[in-house]
Amino acid sequence: MTDSTTRRLGGTEWSWAQAVPGGTGITVVAILLSKPPNLPHLQNALHKLQNHHPILRSKFISTPPSYSILPSPFLQIQTVDIPTTSSLLQTPQSSDPFPISPLHRLLEHELNINPWAHDINGPIESDLVFATLYALPDSNLVFALRLHTSICDRTTAVALMKELLVLMKEGEGGAEREFEKSGEDEVGLPVEELIPKGKADKPIWTRGLDLVGYSLNSLRLAHLGFEDVASSRRSEVVRLQMDENETSRFLAECKDRGIKLCGALAAAGLIAANSSKHLTDNESENYAVVSLIDCRKILDPPLHDHNLGFYHSAILNTHKITNGEDVWDVAKRCYTVFSNAKNSNKHFTDMGDLNFLMCRAIENPGLTPSSSLRTSFMAVFEDPVIDDSGGSQVEVGLEDYMGCASVHGIGPSIAVFDTVRDGRLDCAFVYPSPLHSRKQMDGLINDMKAILMGGGR
Incomplete structure (x- = not known):
């Protein structure tokens, strides 16, 4: 060639x-x-x-x-x-x-x-x-x-x-x-060309209603407090790590309740963000969470992990959070809503809608709160990366690694990139700075860990 x-x-x-x-x-x-x-x-x-x-x-x-x-x-x-x-x-x-x-x-x-x-x-x-x-x-x-x-x-x-x-x-x-x-x-x-036949079908009037619904709902969503909306932005990262015992206990709690890690991480983030606003116990706010799904195994034909490209889709759900809620109750609710949406093929039927709305927001930042370009509070992956390579990486001198993607243009306030590495949870939380500060995010992530480890509010 x-x-x-x-x-x-x-x-x-x-x-x-x-x-x-x-x-x-x-x-x-x-x-x-x-x-x-x-x-x-x-x-x-x-x-x-x-x-x-x-x-x-x-x-x-x-x-x-x-x-x-x-x-x-x-x-x-x-x-x-x-x-x-x-x-x-x-x-x-x-x-x-x-x-x-x-x-x-x-x-x-x-x-x-x-x-x-x-x-x-x-x-x-x-x-x-x-x-x-x-x-x-x-x-x-x-x-x-x-x-x-x-x-x-x-x-x-x-x-x-x-x-x-x-x-x-x-x-x-x-x-x-x-x-x-x-x-x-x-x-x-x-x-889009690999979606199984019929899985992405949606009547045109339903598509129109969904676009209007997504747009109107976005105006009523709560966000983590913005600290500087005017300055130019960059992506920064807060890293959360758990030891093997903490991770084992945490994952066992998820398994016992029939939920995935993404549901628990989203719940802890929602509760921590809502608590940071010091609302009264009967006050509540609605937050958006985007869940990212690797579609490779459910495409036609199915792909394997070494088929490179972008083959994720997204489901956007809103959650009403009230002060004082138990983290595992919220986690169960988050995961159930996500799972039901996935079972209804929303990761395929709404793919074009969410892409369209993202592009419109890029063109018109004023459509987002304070022109922040924040489209959700948090983005999580359906499944974590599992790395059980152990000592095999030592031969090449690998001591540590981190991987994630930037979010300082359009996107969530927090994007969670989670890995279970040799039995230890390792998360990179990416956020736009100075829209949010490292102090603000470090405090939020520490609160999330305390909520998860405490198993309560």
Whole structure:
């Protein structure tokens, strides 16, 4: 193949293409390494990933909205020396009273590098994936992959990290055999073209009523208090970690009640946010929660986790929260409402509606409270990432990792990226700053943990 090929964007991909220039939808996986990688080997590994997954060697073309798939890999690792990294770690944000690790700081730095910040309606051709290796003063390194979310949902990010670690650990031969078992030899279709027949059907009058309903309901929704609505925004992260005993107890509580982790996290967030407003016991407010579903296994044909792209859909539900409610009662309600909506195929029938409304809000920020571009209080994933790799990652020097996506354009006040890693819960809570402050979010997340561990209000 000597020339590039193209594939038009689907509706969900196009909505992300409109969101990312404003700052939402920059996906980053950051890995802390104690052993310096062989740079040519790492570069070759990335090229093998691009060869194996054609979507990774694509460029975004704005007119018409499409991916241009180049015939050969082109990704080059950018290296950042110790003085430059040290300067990045000494940003003004580093003086805040909530110190964070170099890995955490560099993750935030990457979330706020936006090569796609341009007029989406102008003629554009841009790369969709970037790689950077940062040298730290303590001889450790941080390797970061930054991707445009239209080609990288959370499942894609996890698959990429796993495949990259295989390449780094086993060398080309072993990795090739791994890929052959779960390979991808062409660019996948948009999610809309893989929805099972009849699952997305909705009468046109029902669609119109739903659009009106979503729009009117949004005007009555409560939000976490905004601290600065005027200043330019960036994405920041608060990290919540539980030890093995805490996680085991928490997950056992969820299992005993027949709910998923997402229901409990949403409930704790709703109760903590409502409590922060110091309402009287009989006062209540309505909050929106967006639940994200990986559709791969329920598409036609079904996909596997190594089919890269954006194959998530969303369900938006509102919840009335009154002070004094029990967290597990709220969790059961949150999960039941979500589960019923999923069983009714709302993740398929409302896909186009939610994409349409997101794009309208991007064009008209005044449609959102205080022009904040907040469309919900919280976003959660239906299922956490499960990582039981244990000590196998030590061979490549992996000490820690974090992965999430930016939200400082349109989106929720809190996006939850949850992982159960070797039996320990590890959550990245991403929020737009200074719309919300680190102090405000740190307090909210600590309250959430106390609520979950206390099993009460």
